[in-house]
Amino acid sequence: MRSPVAAALLLPVLLVPACFGPSFSRGSEDPSIDEPALSTRLDKVDLELALAKWNAGLEASPFVKSLGERRPSIAILRIANDSSEHISGSLDSLLNSAETRLVESGQWSVVDNSTLSSDAIIAERLRDLGDEVDDATIAALGKEFGIEYFVNGRVSDVAEKSEDVRRVQYQLFLRVTEVSTKLIRYQATINITKQVED
Amino acid sequence: MRDPSAVHGANLPWRAALRAVGGALLLACSAGCSATWEERIAPVQQAFYRGDAQHAAELLAARLADDPDGPDAHVLRLERASALAAADRNAEAAAELVALDDQLEVLDYSDLPVAELAAFLFSANRAPYRASHVERVALNTLNLLNFLALGDWEGAAVEARRVRTLLLQEDIPEERRDASALAWELAGVSLQLAGRAGEADDCFRAAGRPDLRLAPPAGEGSVLVIVQNGKAPVRVQAVYRLLLGNALHRLQVPALVARPSRWKRAVVLLDGGPVAEAPVLLDLSAQLRARYDRDFPSLLAAAAFAAIPRALAGQAVQHEIASHQGDHAHDDLQQALGFLAGFFTEELLAEALPADTRCWTLLPGDVRALRLHVPAGTHDIAVDLLGTQTRRLHWSVTVEPGGFALVNAITALEEAWQPPTEPRTQDLTHQPAGLAALELLEAALPIKAILEQHPHSDKQHP
Numbered sequence: 041m042r043s044p045v046a047a048a049l050l051l052p053v054l055l056v057p058a059c060f061g062p063s064f065s066r067g068s069e070d071p072s073i074d075e076p077a078l079s080t081r082l083d084k085v086d087l088e089l090a091l092a093k094w095n096a097g098l099e100a101s102p103f104v105k106s107l108g109e110r111r112p113s114i115a116i117l118r119i120a121n122d123s124s125e126h127i128s129g130s131l132d133s134l135l136n137s138a139e140t141r142l143v144e145s146g147q148w149s150v151v152d153n154s155t156l157s158s159d160a161i162i163a164e165r166l167r168d169l170g171d172e173v174d175d176a177t178i179a180a181l182g183k184e185f186g187i188e189y190f191v192n193g194r195v196s197d198v199a200e201k202s203e204d205v206r207r208v209q210y211q212l213f214l215r216v217t218e219v220s221t222k223l224i225r226y227q228a229t230i231n232i233t234k235q236v237e238d
Numbered sequence: 239m240r241d242p243s244a245v246h247g248a249n250l251p252w253r254a255a256l257r258a259v260g261g262a263l264l265l266a267c268s269a270g271c272s273a274t275w276e277e278r279i280a281p282v283q284q285a286f287y288r289g290d291a292q293h294a295a296e297l298l299a300a301r302l303a304d305d306p307d308g309p310d311a312h313v314l315r316l317e318r319a320s321a322l323a324a325a326d327r328n329a330e331a332a333a334e335l336v337a338l339d340d341q342l343e344v345l346d347y348s349d350l351p352v353a354e355l356a357a358f359l360f361s362a363n364r365a366p367y368r369a370s371h372v373e374r375v376a377l378n379t380l381n382l383l384n385f386l387a388l389g390d391w392e393g394a395a396v397e398a399r400r401v402r403t404l405l406l407q408e409d410i411p412e413e414r415r416d417a418s419a420l421a422w423e424l425a426g427v428s429l430q431l432a433g434r435a436g437e438a439d440d441c442f443r444a445a446g447r448p449d450l451r452l453a454p455p456a457g458e459g460s461v462l463v464i465v466q467n468g469k470a471p472v473r474v475q476a477v478y479r480l481l482l483g484n485a486l487h488r489l490q491v492p493a494l495v496a497r498p499s500r501w502k503r504a505v506v507l508l509d510g511g512p513v514a515e516a517p518v519l520l521d522l523s524a525q526l527r528a529r530y531d532r533d534f535p536s537l538l539a540a541a542a543f544a545a546i547p548r549a550l551a552g553q554a555v556q557h558e559i560a561s562h563q564g565d566h567a568h569d570d571l572q573q574a575l576g577f578l579a580g581f582f583t584e585e586l587l588a589e590a591l592p593a594d595t596r597c598w599t600l601l602p603g604d605v606r607a608l609r610l611h612v613p614a615g616t617h618d619i620a621v622d623l624l625g626t627q628t629r630r631l632h633w634s635v636t637v638e639p640g641g642f643a644l645v646n647a648i649t650a651l652e653e654a655w656q657p658p659t660e661p662r663t664q665d666l667t668h669q670p671a672g673l674a675a676l677e678l679l680e681a682a683l684p685i686k687a688i689l690e691q692h693p694h695s696d697k698q699h700p
Contacts, residue, residue, distance in 0.1 A: 079340050121392050122434065124399035126336050128392060199403045236340070 080208040080234040082130040082195075090212050090230045091134060095141050103216070103225045107147060112188040114142060114216075115151040115181065117173070118166050123197035125208060131195060138191070138214075151185050159184070173217065182219040189225065191216050207235040274475050275595040276658060278310075282317060286600055287469075287655040291324035291648075294600075312342055313367040313596050316377070320600035323384055324648050332384035332393065335377055339400065342377065343368045347533035352543050352678055355536060359492065359594045360544035372525045373598045375404050379421045379520070379605075382428055383464060386644045395432035398425030398441065405444075420520035420605050423450045427462060427609070431642055449517060454611040459637030461610045463506050463516060463645045465621055468499025468603030470522050471530075473595040474658045480542055480675065481667040489541035489666075490593045494530040495658040496523065499603050501625035501649055506608050509618050516606035516621070523603040538666065538675030541593065602650060614639040621647045 065073050074084055082090075098104055116139055119131045135153060142148045157163045162184075165177045173192060181187040193214035200207050215227030286294035298318040302311060315338050322331035345368035347355055358365050369377070378401035385394035401421045422445035429438035430453060442451045454460045476493030479486045504516045559572065610619075616636045623629040629652055635643040666672030 121396065124396060124403055126393065126396050197399075199399065201403050 077234055077236075080199075080206055080236050081125050082127050082134075082210065082232065082234075086210075086232050086234070087130060087134050087137065090232060091137050091141065093230045094138065094212075094214055094228055095145075097228045098216070098226055099145060099147075101226050104147060111147060111149050113149040113151055113186055114189040114191065115156060115185065115187045116142075116153055116191040117156065117181075118153075118192055119212075119214070120192075120194040122194045123208070123210060124199040125197065127195065134212075151187055156181075156185065175222075178217075178219055178222060188219055189216055190219065205235060205237050207233065209233045274592045275310075275597070276472065276474050276599075279317070279599055280655075280657070282321070283599060284655045286321055286324065287650055287653055289651045291321045291651060295321035295325055295327070309364040309366045310596065311367070312338060312369070313598060316342075316369070316373070316598045317600050319380070320598070323380065323387075323646075324600075324651060326387075328384040328387040332381055332388065332390075335381040335384065339377060339381075342374065344371055344374050345369070346371065347536045347540075350536070352536070352539045352681075355540040356543040359537070359540055360490070360591055361594075364594060364596075367596050369598070370526070370529060372522065372529055373601070375401060375418055375421060376522065376598070376601055378404060379418060379424060382421075382424045383644070383646060386424070386428060386431075386462070386642075387646060389642075391428060391432040394424075394428035395434060395437075398428040399437075401425055402441065402444075418520050419445045419447070420607060422446075423519055423607065426451060449519070450607060450609040452609070452611070454640065457614060457639050458611050459614055459639060459641040459643065461508075461612055461617070461619060461635055461637060461643045461645060463608045463610065463619060463621065464647065465504040465516050465606040465623075466602035466646070466648045466650070467501060467504060467518075467606060467623075468523070469497040469650050469653065470599070470601035470603050471496045471526050472599045472658055473597045474660050475592050475595055476661045477663045478538070478541070478672075479663065479665040479667070480538065480545075480672055481665075482542055482545065482676075482679075486665060486667070487542070487545045489538060489545050490591070491537050491541045492593045492595045493661045494527060495661065496527075497603070497656070497658060499625065499649065500627050500653055501623035501629070503624040504606050504647070504649075505622040505624065506610065507618075507620040507622060508610055508612065510620075512622070513610060514608055516608040518604045519607050520605040521603075522601055522605070534671050535674035535678055538671055539678035542675060542679050544591070600650070602648065612637055614641070619645050621645075623649055623652075 077083065077085075116135050119135050121128050121131055139150055139153060142150050156166065162177070162180060165174075165180075173190070178190075181190055191214060193212065195210055195212050197211065198209045210232040212230040212232065213227070214230075216225045217223070218225050282294045282297050285291075285297060295318055298314055298321060302314050302318065305311065315334055319331045319334040319338070322328070322334065343366075345358065350358070358368070378397050382394050382397040382401065385391075385397055401418075402425055405418060405421060422441050426438045426441035426445060427450050429435075429441060430451075450462065471494045473492040474495050476491050478489045478491055480489050481487075506513045506516055614637055616634060619633045619635055621631045623631070629649075631647050631652075633645045635645060637643050666675070
């Protein structure tokens with residue numbers, strides 16, 4: 041008689057940890073978990089919104105419409121992180137997504153960024169790339185990789201902090217430059233604001 | 239001669255006294271008889287200061303594994319980041335501090351209401367750790383060094399911008415911001431390396447005397463020598479007395495105790511020849527001391543606030559025994575026992591609820607820096623530590639043309655561990671800090687009314 045009683049008493053105790061353990065969710069089953077902002081860094085929702093704005097602007101631009109069926113070659117060089125947040129990983133994702141979108145549009149022949157990065161000299165140049173791309177790099181892009189247009193840009197921010205609030209106003213700036221003329225053919229600025237309160 | 243029956247009789251006042259003190263002891267233990275922070279962190283410090291940063295990091299990882307979301311998690315992670323960086327595990331240290339940066343809250347003692355501060359510092363259930371402003375700025379400054387050690391200029395530049403935001407925090411009056419020439423200088427170096435010349439110039443300008451500004455001439459590289467010297471002061475349990483009502487009461491206050499370094503000067507040598515003494519760019523000890531001195535009246539007031547329930551408990555016990563109706567009713571022995579039981583009740587309760595002395599103990603006392611321009615190639619860099627003893631530390635670094643290398647000397651690894659000295663007990667009633675504390679306390683609570691008008695308030699200081 042004692043054993044079943046003891047077991048009955050023990051069972052809830054054994055089950056208690058199961059009630060208080062971490063719970064996991066899958067975004068494919070519960071899309072709402074992607075929605076809330078959990079930090080002031082750029083998350084998937086921010087990147088998707090930024091990319092959608094960039095693509096919509098680029099594809100509707102007179103420059104792209106003027107290309108016709110030619111499918112010129114293009115590469116995305118770098119999106120530099122000039123912000124006060126550690127978002128290099130997010131910017132790599134943004135770059136990859138933007139490349140994918142260029143491929144899917146069918147309007148471009150895309151030279152993969154990783155192809156450029158596999159060249160040590162170009163990789164070093166891209167690492168130190170600011171807003172301006174130097175003539176030697178532009179020449180190398182055209183001569184060695186046959187690139188006609190390149191995209192580069194940066195994310196900057198204005199970060200402010202008070203006792204309880206930290207607000208980060210991001211500005212994503214991207215532009216398309218023509219290698220042969222060094223002229224800017226398209227550029228856009230996208231604003232994203234994130235805030236965290238203690 | 240005393241009647242022996244009174245010694246063993248049922249109406250003995252000391253039996254009541256023992257019951258009262260025993261009850262206080264039990265209450266105290268149930269309230270959380272716990273070791274102080276300095277006792278709990280001592281094994282980590284012992285490993286770190288004997289030069290075994292790896293073991294210190296392992297000890298901290300084990301503590302965190304036991305209670306990853308506990309109230310000490312954030313301060314343990316700060317300590318672990320220091321240990322990881324000292325063990326040349328900069329990537330892990332950087333990741334730890336980046337994650338903490340979003341989570342760590344800051345507590346400004348001087349801005350908090352007395353009751354809230356008392357709840358934070360003297361609660362039986364420790365509140366989640368909240369850092370001081372000095373620690374908060376140190377987080378980004380030291381993380382900047384992690385990224386520089388990793389050669390990740392962009393990561394260092396991010397930390398530079400974060401520290402800049404902190405240093406310019408607009409809701410804090412300028413005189414209360416923690417100026418840091420080191421933070422500005424390192425921010426300038428990081429932004430310079432990341433190719434952000436304009437931002438770098440702004441930071442060097444803000445540094446006031448830009449010792450680390452000049453980039454190397456063509457064909458040369460630069461070596462930044464950082465000397466994290468000594469040990470930052472730490473908080474330890476101190477007992478002070480303050481006249482509250484009509485009796486002196488025990489206050490347990492987190493006191494700041496200096497841990498002087500063995501070395502006063504750090505001279506940098508390049509390929510065997512002395513170059514210059516590395517100047518102090520951040521005096522953390524002085525900053526922590528200045529903050530503490532400013533906050534001390536608030537800390538005392540909070541300690542006094544926390545002492546009130548203990549004082550009332552002690553008074554209640556004293557009154558109960560003094561008014562005990564037995565063979566010794568109202569005689570001197572009963573009065574004395576009443577006083578002692580009340581006194582011990584208050585002391586035991588205080589002993590069981592130590593003040594919160596948590597702080598980032600593995601921080602250096604000060605940070606010195608010197609930037610050398612060197613021809614491309616491999617060089618022997620040494621730092622001569624001069625003081626009561628002399629010690630030479632060596633590194634071999636290879637620098638590319640236009641390249642950069644970081645040498646990060648942490649002298650505490652050579653210093654050995656010594657327990658911090660507890661300050662002596664003092665009566666602060668008539669000292670400026672004590673008077674300021676009483677003012678703050680009176681503003682928060684009618685302390686005199688509570689203690690003097692309390693029906694049991696007949697306890698006098700012996």
